[in-house]
């Protein structure tokens with residue numbers, strides 16, 4: 231465990247930070263300073279929240295957009311503006327992996343090595359990039375072009391194996407495509423992500439995450455927002471279910487056993503999904519309202535004293551037709 235350098239609470243530890251914040255003189259000498267403009271933008275972020283301290287996460291992204299990591303100077307700025315101790319700011323900054331403890335390269339390349347991506351070659355990709363760049367996890371190539379990290383599930387398992395650059399997706403990679411991608415980044419190119427907004431760089435996306443546009447003008451910003459995205463692999467299961475006439479079983483409706491309960495459930499925004507849809511073969515509706523396959527009274531550890539079964543005849547709230555489109559989602 232390590233204390234946050236520069237902190238007045240120098241002995242404070244989070245228990246979570248296995249690597250110290252980089253405060254070496256060489257690093258600090260090279261950093262662009264946090265300016266009055268940075269401080270004004272931090273206050274702009276704070277003004278968005280009823281409780282100013284809620285602004286800490288985007289403020290840390292703002293610091294990274296200027297200095298490429300959460301520097302000791304950035305910790306101080308956040309603490310001063312929010313009335314927190316540096317240890318409190320450090321505890322947050324060291325909890326989340328998106329906050330970096332040493333200066334990040336121009337691009338952050340994240341390789342998913344979690345289960346599905348790994349089965350499909352994620353670790354081989356990581357090993358190949360590591361060899362090409364001459365760095366390990368969380369290290370930056372000597373030319374400053376790329377910081378490499380392995381990541382735990384980038385929430386795009388249906389596109390496995392995935393690599394992100396500055397959090398933009400490059401789907402269904404293999405060793406060679408990932409090597410070409412990183413080689414292009416090192417040449418100063420910006421290959422277009424598989425889906426979504428164009429690639430910028432780590433500081434640019436950090437500015438976006440702080441809640442400011444990273445784009446030069448409104449047109450470029452609108453084009454990034456409206457950039458094409460693909461949902462092919464994501465929707466394969468939905469299409470298969472449609473073909474087979476299958477639907478998800480009804481949601482348990484614990485508080486909807488009376489008409490007033492039903493109204494209350496509906497008022498709370500609870501929808502009964504596809505109540506009229508056919509059950510998949512082999513699935514009984516006998517347990518539909520319990521949300522369990524264990525008959526009442528037979529739960530382990532009970533003596534036949536389980537909860538009484540609720541009637542399944544209670545009317546449900548209005549349902550959304552199966553064919554109704556759900557809300558469009560961006561990244562997984």
Ligand code: FES
Pocket residue numbers: 342343344345346347348383384385386387388390391392
């Ligand atoms: S396992 Fe790689 S994105 Fe989920």
